[in-house]
Amino acid sequence: MSKVLNVAIAGLGTVGAEVARQLIENADHFTHQSGRAVRIVAVSARDAEKARGFSMAGVDFCADALALASREDVDVVLELIGGEAGVAYDLVLGALKNGRHVITANKALLAHHGHALAQMAEEAGLTLAAEASVAGGIPVIKMLKESLAGNQITRITGILNGTCNYILSVMQHEHREFADVLAEAQKLGYAEADPSFDIDGIDAAHKLAILAAMGFGTAPALDAVAVRGIRDITRMDMENARDLGCTIRLLGEVERGDSGAISAEIRPILLPLESGLAKIDGALNAVSFAGAPIGAVTVVGPGAGAGATASAVLADVVDLAMGRHSPLFGVPAKSLKQGNSKTTNLSAPTPAHPPGRMEKHFIRLKVYDRPGVLADITAILRGHDISVESINQPSRAEDGVNGAVPVILTTHEVKPKAVAAATAEMAELEAVLAEPVIFPIYHGA
């Protein structure tokens, strides 16, 4: 164990550069923590000349990231390029083929190809580690795979996308519209120029697919994750939620139902303001694990950012240097059961198809304000055996149509399918002026 651990870093973006800086500037710390020196021997980056504020003297710059996979002097490749395919995939594959350990922050890669890559690594006796791939700096992967290894996991719940949580918490606290806050988030660097990966829930779905695999011993099954993003949430929805003592957040949930079937969903949901998750503001992430015998444990922290993500990558580096190993998914990849469907490319957000569990629902309708409308609506609800908890007609002006008013319904616990059928029927009413908007209401841990 006294041998130096030789590291190659592919990608010197904000995370890669921070990892390099930490390993160089705090080299003594890493030697002390690991019992051996950790040395960067080579890096690849688009721009070798870019000023990064610290010295990389003695480190080879390779123009071609793939060259890192085959260097004789490298023990581990840190893949910090990103993307499910292309260079990142080729590099990880090449490194494993050449007998190099791999540490990656790449959730898309693992959600799509993690099962095969993990099998490859395990057959070759190599480590493939990915703490940084889910929830940035929050060490959810080690917690789930190692700290909770003695538990039967029943449920994982999380705020997994900082961009969405930032947008929704600003909408909540500053009473602003989605498009307005998104534009500001883009200006501030909290959202990408093309924000769809985040706001359509795809990024969160990648992370949930990875957590689901680790928690339930199944191969990652990305297209078994029902996904709904946050594009259609309005300021009025947020205010109506507040009237009900709630806020709206994008939540990921995966659980094992009574039948043993696993359901995974990313969706906006009404959270009671007094619940712990409703208090996670800004770009923070939070993940709760429920299981037996532990009960439940929740961890909150920075889900993104150079420093936080670097912290997670560095934890994997120290683990490797110390000889601590766990399989990528906690148990041998060849023992993983197939998920609910085969892993395919999630090119577009899948329509939500929530599982059969009973939940309360919030329904927003836009109706002509005339006698008999409520009677028609409640008759439809009765026809679908849906019990109403509240009906409100908030006095806020509806945009556009003259004489139109909003109606906010909340239901008692009911199957999502019944709500979908009832609202489809409501949409056919002449007095209903727009597609009904539906959100589930959080049912608690």
Added chain:
Amino acid sequence: MSKVLNVAIAGLGTVGAEVARQLIENADHFTHQSGRAVRIVAVSARDAEKARGFSMAGVDFCADALALASREDVDVVLELIGGEAGVAYDLVLGALKNGRHVITANKALLAHHGHALAQMAEEAGLTLAAEASVAGGIPVIKMLKESLAGNQITRITGILNGTCNYILSVMQHEHREFADVLAEAQKLGYAEADPSFDIDGIDAAHKLAILAAMGFGTAPALDAVAVRGIRDITRMDMENARDLGCTIRLLGEVERGDSGAISAEIRPILLPLESGLAKIDGALNAVSFAGAPIGAVTVVGPGAGAGATASAVLADVVDLAMGRHSPLFGVPAKSLKQGNSKTTNLSAPTPAHPPGRMEKHFIRLKVYDRPGVLADITAILRGHDISVESINQPSRAEDGVNGAVPVILTTHEVKPKAVAAATAEMAELEAVLAEPVIFPIYHGA
């Protein structure tokens, strides 16, 4: 790695029995998680005949726990007896001397003897693991030692004692007196018949000493932890805190100051109601780690209880079965720097001697309601250069003395020493009828 891991369990109290039950009833799970079978070969318990609701067929019962240390067929001893000395100490020492790994939940043992025991284990190439010793089921130790290994830790803050947190949160929400809530907590099993270990802050101090050692690379230094318990907190204090938008909780804090000196304290503190820690209710624990480059991460969960504590013990078992090892304090015990003072027996709560950091303070006085009193008090504050933020005379009736009224002062940020000196001077005033009560006000992360 295909060899069976043979386990001995010393102590079949609530935690030990739950660990045994999990390993027996979920044996397949542990084999799958660990890649090898985990088998209980022997246990020791006061009562071999006690009905535990599951079968321990094939497991040897030893009347003498110490016999477990020298059995040839045991790989690891789980010490779940407790106590800093006596059988627990002799057993751990004996097991390590005989070349057996040790997993323990014993915070008192480690706070007092952890440094020496860790050195012994490390010299012999053995694992001494203790996830369950701090914060029960919350995996704070692995998080600190492994997940945050790439960070320079600057501060650890935590609600570390579930009994105190239960009492204080019931006082807060049900407007009740300390003694009343304590008696109820004893009846419900949340507090011991002799509650001093918990309510005087000693248990929390043990845990903080262990976390401080892991976070800052120092030997555990229990009597360097300034400790104040919660006995003197009244219903009126809680209500005055609420008037200030705060609650009161017992908080542990350890940090590295600008000078590099480490200060550690357990003390009741006023927490703003909107802060995350103020929302930790009941017997939950919460721990926040701050450092670079991560920023901060917080974990919340059950700090006690059979299931939660068993979860932590079982994580150590799986780590050992998988060959994952980290030194007890994260780095080799022989490399630990000495703490602020030598480790001695903490037989009584040490008077608080907070470090020099500036903090806001809450001061409760009981005074005769007559002209000139406030002038005397504010003159004393001015004499100590203490800037007042607020003065209130809540109209609540003071118990006992006729004509007595409470005065609640809050200060701007000031050295604790100045507050101590000023309040000592106030206590000398004829019109001040009782010892002033002082709480710091949380200064945020």
